Amino acid sequence: MRARSIRTTGAVAAxxxxxxxxxxxxxxxxxxxxxxxxxxxxxxxxxxPETLSPLLGYxxxxxxxxxxxxxxxxxxxxxxxxxxxxLPKVSDDGKTYTYELRKGVKFxxxxxxxxxxxxxxxxxxxxxxxxxxxxxxLDALKSVEAKGSDGVVFHLKxxxxxxxxxxxxxxxxxxxxxxxDVNKGDFSTKPVGTxxxxxxxxSRGEKIVFKANPGYWGGAPKIKxxxxxxxxxxxxxxxxxxxxxLDGAILPPNLAKTFESDxxxxxxxxKTFDYRVVTLPTGxxxxxxxxxxxxxxxxxxxxxxxxxxxxxxGKEAYGPVPxxxxxxxxGTERKFDAAKAKKILDDAGWKPGKGGIREKDGVQASFPLWxxxxxxxxQDHALAYASDAKKLGIKVEVQSGTWExxxxxxxKDAVLAGGGSPADPDFDQYTLLKxxxxxxxxxxxxxxxxxxxDKALEDARESGDRAERGAAYDTVQxxxxxxxxxxxxxxxxHLYVVNESFGDLSTQVEPHDHGLASGPWWNVEDWQPxx
Amino acid sequence: MARxxxxxxxFAVPVLLVVTFGVFAVAEASPxxxxxxxAGTAGLTASQENLDQLRAxxxxxxxxxxxxxxxxxxxxxGDLGDSSTLRQPVADAIGERIGWSVLLxxxxxxxxxxxxxxxxxxxxxxxxxxxxxxxxxxxxxLEAAPPFWLxxxxxxxxxxxxxxxxxGGLTDTASTTVTFDQVTSHxxxxxxVLAISQLPWFVLYVRQGVGDALGDDPxxxxxxxxxxxxxxxxxxxxxxxxxxxxxxxxxRVPELITGALxxxxxxxxxxxxxxxxxxxxxxxxxxxxxxxALATAAVLLGNLLADLLYGLADPRxxxxx
Numbered sequence: 001m002r003a004r005s006i007r008t009t010g011a012v013a014a015x016x017x018x019x020x021x022x023x024x025x026x027x028x029x030x031x032x033x034x035x036x037x038x039x040x041x042x043x044x045x046x047x048x049p050e051t052l053s054p055l056l057g058y059x060x061x062x063x064x065x066x067x068x069x070x071x072x073x074x075x076x077x078x079x080x081x082x083x084x085x086x087l088p089k090v091s092d093d094g095k096t097y098t099y100e101l102r103k104g105v106k107f108x109x110x111x112x113x114x115x116x117x118x119x120x121x122x123x124x125x126x127x128x129x130x131x132x133x134x135x136x137x138l139d140a141l142k143s144v145e146a147k148g149s150d151g152v153v154f155h156l157k158x159x160x161x162x163x164x165x166x167x168x169x170x171x172x173x174x175x176x177x178x179x180x181d182v183n184k185g186d187f188s189t190k191p192v193g194t195x196x197x198x199x200x201x202x203s204r205g206e207k208i209v210f211k212a213n214p215g216y217w218g219g220a221p222k223i224k225x226x227x228x229x230x231x232x233x234x235x236x237x238x239x240x241x242x243x244x245x246l247d248g249a250i251l252p253p254n255l256a257k258t259f260e261s262d263x264x265x266x267x268x269x270x271k272t273f274d275y276r277v278v279t280l281p282t283g284x285x286x287x288x289x290x291x292x293x294x295x296x297x298x299x300x301x302x303x304x305x306x307x308x309x310x311x312x313x314g315k316e317a318y319g320p321v322p323x324x325x326x327x328x329x330x331g332t333e334r335k336f337d338a339a340k341a342k343k344i345l346d347d348a349g350w351k352p353g354k355g356g357i358r359e360k361d362g363v364q365a366s367f368p369l370w371x372x373x374x375x376x377x378x379q380d381h382a383l384a385y386a387s388d389a390k391k392l393g394i395k396v397e398v399q400s401g402t403w404e405x406x407x408x409x410x411x412k413d414a415v416l417a418g419g420g421s422p423a424d425p426d427f428d429q430y431t432l433l434k435x436x437x438x439x440x441x442x443x444x445x446x447x448x449x450x451x452x453x454d455k456a457l458e459d460a461r462e463s464g465d466r467a468e469r470g471a472a473y474d475t476v477q478x479x480x481x482x483x484x485x486x487x488x489x490x491x492x493x494h495l496y497v498v499n500e501s502f503g504d505l506s507t508q509v510e511p512h513d514h515g516l517a518s519g520p521w522w523n524v525e526d527w528q529p530x531x
Numbered sequence: 532m533a534r535x536x537x538x539x540x541x542f543a544v545p546v547l548l549v550v551t552f553g554v555f556a557v558a559e560a561s562p563x564x565x566x567x568x569x570a571g572t573a574g575l576t577a578s579q580e581n582l583d584q585l586r587a588x589x590x591x592x593x594x595x596x597x598x599x600x601x602x603x604x605x606x607x608x609g610d611l612g613d614s615s616t617l618r619q620p621v622a623d624a625i626g627e628r629i630g631w632s633v634l635l636x637x638x639x640x641x642x643x644x645x646x647x648x649x650x651x652x653x654x655x656x657x658x659x660x661x662x663x664x665x666x667x668x669x670x671x672x673l674e675a676a677p678p679f680w681l682x683x684x685x686x687x688x689x690x691x692x693x694x695x696x697x698x699g700g701l702t703d704t705a706s707t708t709v710t711f712d713q714v715t716s717h718x719x720x721x722x723x724v725l726a727i728s729q730l731p732w733f734v735l736y737v738r739q740g741v742g743d744a745l746g747d748d749p750x751x752x753x754x755x756x757x758x759x760x761x762x763x764x765x766x767x768x769x770x771x772x773x774x775x776x777x778x779x780x781x782x783r784v785p786e787l788i789t790g791a792l793x794x795x796x797x798x799x800x801x802x803x804x805x806x807x808x809x810x811x812x813x814x815x816x817x818x819x820x821x822x823x824a825l826a827t828a829a830v831l832l833g834n835l836l837a838d839l840l841y842g843l844a845d846p847r848x849x850x851x852x
Contacts, residue, residue, distance in 0.1 A: 040705060042704050042705045050569075050571045050616070050618065051618045053618070056618065057573050128584055128588075129588060131569065131585055131588050131589065132573075133569070133570035133571070133573035133574050133577045133581065133582075133585060134573040134576070134577065135577075135581055136576070136577050136578040136580075136581045137576075139578075183588070183613070183618070184613040184618055184619055184620060186619065186623075188618045188619070189618070189619060203701070203801055204617065204801070204805070204806075205799065205801065205805045206700055206701065206799055206801055207700075207704060225705075227704060227705055229704045239691070240698075240704070243694070245703075245704050245705075246704065402562070403567060404562040404563060404564055404567070405562070419575075419576075431576060437578075440578050440579045441574070441575075441576075441577050441578055441579045441581070441582055442574070442575045442576060442577075443576070443578065513572055
């Protein structure tokens, strides 16, 4: 090889590299529609989905932009028909759900949507070979069948009142997804659905770009281009919002505050079911003691946590159900009362010992509390909890670790956990409190075991009657006062800062999971931008 | 020459085997659970049965050696397996990203060679002069500056303070298409940082080479014949002084790869860096093994290139050495 040929090779390589860069050129978009109103929006989010395929779990809680479910939620989280023409008919025994489908709906590739797509979607998710980590949520479902091209019937294994809430999950087209391996086919990066937006491009770790689906059955969206930039770092997100690169972003309370005086931006605080909780495992001699649990339950200052850690953006939590939810049992709020907490411990025989730490039968009132490394909010909660506990004479040793470190210790050590699912009280409470699910993955982390609660949870999920269900959840919440297996601390508001040029926006009640559909852009397809 | 290439190719086989097996062994020993990584947030509410099923489906419950052997045999038939974190075939995952990494690394490398040679010649003209002292000390300073830190520094200066260049990404956030202009403006900062991190070696090598050549007989003869200083410097001294630089080109490859990984991370450049880090922390065996094999091959090729160039540049060095 002579020097000349080396030079030539180098030039070819460089030219090839530039050709890669230059491919896919097209005219840039200035973001303005013909009528002068801004028709594009760019928002900054902190998390990225693992996949965009509903068959692998994307959009299971509804509102997935590219897809529609049979049902969807409105601003108040009430179920509304989407791909179904109306809400389902439920049989008297609560085991059969019948849906009539909307007619004339097309996937964005122009192919018609029909009952076979619904059957395909549910059957694929239930298939053991499908790597869907959320399939447990469809545990109640036995089978699904098509009735003609516009009817679908779901058969359940047991009566399950909140089942309709599960049918918000997105429907995938059989004519595309059915022709490939669901676990690794390109449907998970190039999805096609019936939703208000189509995917233009997903650049992993950088952004997800959508364009409006002109043929959307609900009407073409006014926001034609919608981009979600994935920016993990809070400060970088705030900076890019300030420079005008972003039109909106989710921000932690301290950074959201810096936009208060900015006249061009509005701050939205979304109410959530997102709780922070300390698990008190029954396998721990101290945390498993009812007296210790009750003392901690009234001896921690939740109000102070809301004010100092959340800067007021949140509220005190007494269970998975937030105090402003219709499912909350009035009167189960716990007043902060350190003196009463100490008395409970005294009466139960936990006497002050060395260094002010209480003891009983030679056991020191002390247990470890783990939080996820790097999660500032959880760290703050854990430290505040330990500091309040210390005043009662209980030593809580705060430690941090990854889930790999924490998980094997969950049966004995306390964990600062988070969760929350607004759609139905069953979703949180059953997995959190049912004794048979103790230690099953991350379900019932505290190994909580209470026969009355078990019975109430079963009654609540089987009954289709709102009043009966409400009574059962009242029982659960009252039992949690007598024997709390967890110390619920706060429900956290999610804060979003958005350009005011998009007009007055709204937010939905949000879950713990920061899904793509959270935030004021939950209904971006309905936005009416100002001129 | 052919024998050298052949021998190196044979030698590469055991190296690649050992390196890929090492990757599987290290990943196996790490505390990360591939099933948890795959499930993501859904894993926090999944039942144990569901997680066990996932473990079986993903094939991560097999013993270490079996898993490595499966990967190796299918890789030899051209099937690199499927990435569990990216939910797509490894070949596609790498194919989508490597072009951008190559573009970044190639631009930086060309910049470093051109700029390095120019500065080196300038410094060699008057050894010990103020220009030489300035350039040499700058080279030593840059040699000590980590690319990660340099990246943050230029981002702060050009993107935040002066607001003349974008802080990261391949294109503007709002842009839906990849255009030449956008990529060029987004390429400037990361390529410059990577080039600067490579620059000192080229500057110092050229300075030394050209400086030595200026003292050689042919150059002194050319001067005596009254040739212009410019001609002497560029036609005579630079040519012979450049020879050692050619060998440097190959040996800089490993440094270029690690530097590119860091720079890509700082500037959210959509190359293979993020995929590499993700593959490592999620114990994504197929992707991790393929990326490691790729990096190893690049280093071996770089070494081969260095030896070949050295042989070409200096006929006294045979190819069998």
